Amino acid sequence: MKLPIYLDYSATTPVDPRVAAKMIPYLTEYFGNPASRSHAFGWKAEEAVEEARGHVAALINADPKEIVWTSGATEGNNLAIKGAANFHKTKGKHIITQKTEHKAVLDTCRELERHGFEVTYLEVETNGVVSLEKFKAAIRPDTILVTIMMVNNEIGVIQPVWEIGEICRAKGIVFHCDAVQGAGRIEIDMQKLKADLLTITAHKMYGPKGIGALYVRRKPRVRIEAQIHGGGHERGFRSGTLPTHQIVGFGEAARLAKLEMATDSERVRALRDKLWNRVKDMEEVYVNGDMERRIPHNLNVSFNFVEGESLIMAVKDIAVSSGSACTSASLEPSYVLRALGRNDELAHSSIRITLGRFTTEEEVTYAADLIRRKVAKLRELSPLWEMYKDGVDLNSVQWAAH
Amino acid sequence: MAYSDKVIDHYENPRNVGSFEKGDQSVGTGMVGAPACGDVMKLQIKVGTDGRIEDARFKTYGCGSAIASSSLVTEWVKGKTLEQAATIRNTQIAEELSLPPVKIHCSILAEDAIKAAVADYRRKHGLDEKEDEAKAA
Numbered sequence: 001m002k003l004p005i006y007l008d009y010s011a012t013t014p015v016d017p018r019v020a021a022k023m024i025p026y027l028t029e030y031f032g033n034p035a036s037r038s039h040a041f042g043w044k045a046e047e048a049v050e051e052a053r054g055h056v057a058a059l060i061n062a063d064p065k066e067i068v069w070t071s072g073a074t075e076g077n078n079l080a081i082k083g084a085a086n087f088h089k090t091k092g093k094h095i096i097t098q099k100t101e102h103k104a105v106l107d108t109c110r111e112l113e114r115h116g117f118e119v120t121y122l123e124v125e126t127n128g129v130v131s132l133e134k135f136k137a138a139i140r141p142d143t144i145l146v147t148i149m150m151v152n153n154e155i156g157v158i159q160p161v162w163e164i165g166e167i168c169r170a171k172g173i174v175f176h177c178d179a180v181q182g183a184g185r186i187e188i189d190m191q192k193l194k195a196d197l198l199t200i201t202a203h204k205m206y207g208p209k210g211i212g213a214l215y216v217r218r219k220p221r222v223r224i225e226a227q228i229h230g231g232g233h234e235r236g237f238r239s240g241t242l243p244t245h246q247i248v249g250f251g252e253a254a255r256l257a258k259l260e261m262a263t264d265s266e267r268v269r270a271l272r273d274k275l276w277n278r279v280k281d282m283e284e285v286y287v288n289g290d291m292e293r294r295i296p297h298n299l300n301v302s303f304n305f306v307e308g309e310s311l312i313m314a315v316k317d318i319a320v321s322s323g324s325a326c327t328s329a330s331l332e333p334s335y336v337l338r339a340l341g342r343n344d345e346l347a348h349s350s351i352r353i354t355l356g357r358f359t360t361e362e363e364v365t366y367a368a369d370l371i372r373r374k375v376a377k378l379r380e381l382s383p384l385w386e387m388y389k390d391g392v393d394l395n396s397v398q399w400a401a402h
Numbered sequence: 403m404a405y406s407d408k409v410i411d412h413y414e415n416p417r418n419v420g421s422f423e424k425g426d427q428s429v430g431t432g433m434v435g436a437p438a439c440g441d442v443m444k445l446q447i448k449v450g451t452d453g454r455i456e457d458a459r460f461k462t463y464g465c466g467s468a469i470a471s472s473s474l475v476t477e478w479v480k481g482k483t484l485e486q487a488a489t490i491r492n493t494q495i496a497e498e499l500s501l502p503p504v505k506i507h508c509s510i511l512a513e514d515a516i517k518a519a520v521a522d523y524r525r526k527h528g529l530d531e532k533e534d535e536a537k538a539a
Contacts, residue, residue: 305463306463307440307441307463309440309465309466310464310465310466310468310469313413313466344439345437345438348437348438380419381416381419381463381469382461383433383442383461383462383463384463385463386421386444386461399435399436399437399438399442400434400435400436
């Protein structure tokens with residue numbers, strides 16, 4: 001077993017060696033510009049791009065003509081949200097999203113607010129799921145766009161996007177779904193999911209970074225405004241020379257995901273459950289987010305009275321991420337966990353463990369035992385743990401915020 | 403977060419972890435910070451009959467640099483008088499540990515913890531703070 005162990009598959013995945021092998025010839029040998037129509041170099045590249053488009057479309061049961069290449073999820077979300085809002089702004093200026101979306105969605109919505117749009121940020125329930133009743137109640141006659149993610153990146157919770165899609169379709173509202181954490185992990189069938197726009201990216205499914213796709217529905221046709229201009233590539237939706245090697249990698253990653261998703265997911269679920277079973281009997285341990293409506297790859301746990309960043313330092317042999325934003329410049333705890341109604345201590349005390357294709361049983365056992373040991377050590381260091389053990393109610397203490 | 407070797411050393415081998423006996427009259431306790439902010443430090447000083455700090459203990463809930471800052475000050479206050487201990491500044495702590503700018507608040511918290519522990523000891527013994535400060539000056 002090699003240390004450190006990578007358990008941060010929701011941040012990014014390694015490129016599958018089979019994917020990398022497929023990409024390499026398109027860097028050195030078949031380097032043509034797929035837009036070059038006048039020679040074999042261009043034709044060869046274009047053929048590869050279209051083959052990949054077919055694989056990505058097949059993964060989500062869509063028509064290849066509905067796939068628009070982007071540089072990744074952030075661009076995909078920007079194109080979908082700004083593109084749809086700007087195209088439909090004469091019909092209305094109201095957008096609905098929810099509080100635990102990725103920043104690529106939330107910051108884009110904030111930007112639209114600066115341009116005169118009005119955005120409703122729905123609260124989630126304590127299990128992290130959006131309430132359909134609250135969603136329906138938020139719809140207004142001037143609502144033009146709904147953007148709700150499929151799978152939350154921090155807690156892995158699956159949103160009721162299928163139901164939301166039906167509601168939007170019935171009301172003629174454009175529905176965008178950020179499916180970055182779902183694609184390749186759970187089944188997505190665009191014949192069943194009534195999303196008009198769907199964002200996916202390669203590097204969360206063992207493909208390379210720097211390439212993603214926006215699904216743009218043709219039947220019924222959704223209209224969006226392009227955000228990047230210059231040559232009219234991708235049927236005018238997204239100009240710019242296509243990165244053939246990246247696209248080939250994405251295509252191969254999507255092809256493998258479709259073939260292996262079912263077996264991968266069951267294997268990962270067993271490992272995730274094993275990990276949870278080895279730590280759940282500790283005192284003051286809480287899972288964040290619904291455990292049933294959740295992708296099998298994710299475990300987000302709060303160890304009360306232990307601060308997240310110090311825990312991550314303590315378990316440096318495993319690469320995990322902190323729900324605590326202390327690792328960034330901001331000292332705020334995770335806005336996702338706050339949205340679940342978690343108090344500050346628990347929001348500051350969480351770690352996100354995400355498993356994937358190359359995670360082994362040995363690694364999971366090692367990780368669980370390491371976490372147990374280090375949590376115990378940090379609790380010995382924690383004045384809050386000491387107070388808890390002495391029976392002090394921490395909520396009754398007058399803390400001086402600093 | 404890229405920490406200095408000193409932070410990592412204090413974090414991995416924290417000095418003087420623990421708590422003194424509750425109710426010990428020779429002990430001053432400072433508890434600063436808040437769980438909501440992600441750090442709480444408890445610093446205790448044990449003062450000898452000669453008025454010098456003979457021992458110190460800490461417990462900290464917080465990031466690596468908060469733990470390191472509090473571990474470091476337990477070493478620094480030992481052997482000092484209350485007045486001398488109260489002159490320890492956060493800038494010295496930050497410099498010693500090469501704290502990154504976003505972690506400066508950890509050193510401020512450690513300074514506050516010393517002051518709070520000293521104030522607690524003085525309160526217990528009815529010592530006039532102003533008088534001490536005048537002496538220190």
